[in-house]
Amino acid sequence: MGEGVRRAERKVPGGKLVQMTAGGGKVRLTGDFFLHPEDSLPGLEAFLASIHSDDAASAIAAYAERNGIRMIGLGPEDIAALLAEVQP
Amino acid sequence: MNMAIDEAVAEGLRDGVSPPTVRFYSWSPGAVSIGCFQSAREEVDVDTCARLGVDVIRRRTGGGAVYHDPDGEITYSVIAPEATFGNDIHTSYRLICGYIIDALGHLGIPSEFRPINDITVGGKKISGSAQTRRGGVFLQHGTLLLSFDAERMSLLRPSPAKLSARSARGVEDLLTSVRSYRSASRDEVLDALRKGLRPLGEMRDAGLTIEERARANELALSYDDDAWTFFR
Numbered sequence: 001m002g003e004g005v006r007r008a009e010r011k012v013p014g015g016k017l018v019q020m021t022a023g024g025g026k027v028r029l030t031g032d033f034f035l036h037p038e039d040s041l042p043g044l045e046a047f048l049a050s051i052h053s054d055d056a057a058s059a060i061a062a063y064a065e066r067n068g069i070r071m072i073g074l075g076p077e078d079i080a081a082l083l084a085e086v087q088p
Numbered sequence: 089m090n091m092a093i094d095e096a097v098a099e100g101l102r103d104g105v106s107p108p109t110v111r112f113y114s115w116s117p118g119a120v121s122i123g124c125f126q127s128a129r130e131e132v133d134v135d136t137c138a139r140l141g142v143d144v145i146r147r148r149t150g151g152g153a154v155y156h157d158p159d160g161e162i163t164y165s166v167i168a169p170e171a172t173f174g175n176d177i178h179t180s181y182r183l184i185c186g187y188i189i190d191a192l193g194h195l196g197i198p199s200e201f202r203p204i205n206d207i208t209v210g211g212k213k214i215s216g217s218a219q220t221r222r223g224g225v226f227l228q229h230g231t232l233l234l235s236f237d238a239e240r241m242s243l244l245r246p247s248p249a250k251l252s253a254r255s256a257r258g259v260e261d262l263l264t265s266v267r268s269y270r271s272a273s274r275d276e277v278l279d280a281l282r283k284g285l286r287p288l289g290e291m292r293d294a295g296l297t298i299e300e301r302a303r304a305n306e307l308a309l310s311y312d313d314d315a316w317t318f319f320r
Binding site: 009010011013014015016017019028029030031032033034035036037038041070072073 | 123124125126127130148149150151152153177178203204218219220221222247249250252253320
């Protein structure tokens with residue numbers, strides 16, 4: 001992602017570590033969390049790059065619901081909080 | 089190769105040509121496996137791994153980085169129809185980890201389940217696991233630490249946020265092992281694991297078909313590919 005990359009991370013209480021980097025119009029999620037199915041992550045990342053942090057938690061929850069994504073060790077609100085940190 | 093075998097068996101089960109299977113295995117040479125959503129370079133000292141001949145492998149399952157010592161741990165995998173364990177992921181972790189806790193009980197080591205996917209003794213992790221469900225097939229693999237090599241464990245680079253959440257200074261504060269509590273041969277621990285996992289019922293626990301081996305060889309190529317290992 002290079003210049004202008006912003007990064008945030010959080011250890012979800014009772015859950016997993018989630019890291020987010022954003023820059024160049026892309027968002028990347030890394031960490032020791034679980035997503036089922038695993039190949040849903042690139043789509044989720046593309047979705048995150050397209051939304052604003054305002055009311056992101058409900059938008060992420062709706063995206064997960066539409067796409068049958070189960071999050072273990074993190075939740076939409078954790079991703080939304082990270083998004084708020086990395087968005088300029 | 090170990091991850092490729094698990095995946096080949098899961099595919100075989102999906103296609104109706106492999107039976108439900110429990111595997112017990114070790115890694116030789118030693119290896120670090122990382123969860124499929126982790127960054128290899130952030131989680132692992134890859135240069136030292138290369139110097140020591142320790143493989144770095146990205147799993148198809150989530151979860152955290154694990155150092156698999158050739159002599160210091162046993163990895164297990166449970167591969168079965170998804171319906172066997174139901175839809176609830178948390179419940180199925182608790183169920184299978186319960187069998188591992190029973191196995192530790194057979195060794196005289198009292199342990200506890202720590203949600204989401206860990207087993208602890210005295211507050212330190214002795215076993216971790218990771219689960220995936222694809223094509224109607226359930227796969228959970230996990231490790232049981234037999235002994236603890238602090239130097240090799242330093243190949244892992246846990247995030248400061250993860251360490252501080254457990255008031256730990258390093259990996260050595262997070263982990264423990266069977267031999268921290270009692271002497272035990274590998275065979276003794278394997279026997280205990282087989283007893284603990286017995287409630288799973290009739291499962292193949294040894295051997296692979298020629299087709300599974302061939303498919304595993306094919307899948308191993310993708311696990312060995314740096315483009316997969318370092319793509320995050």
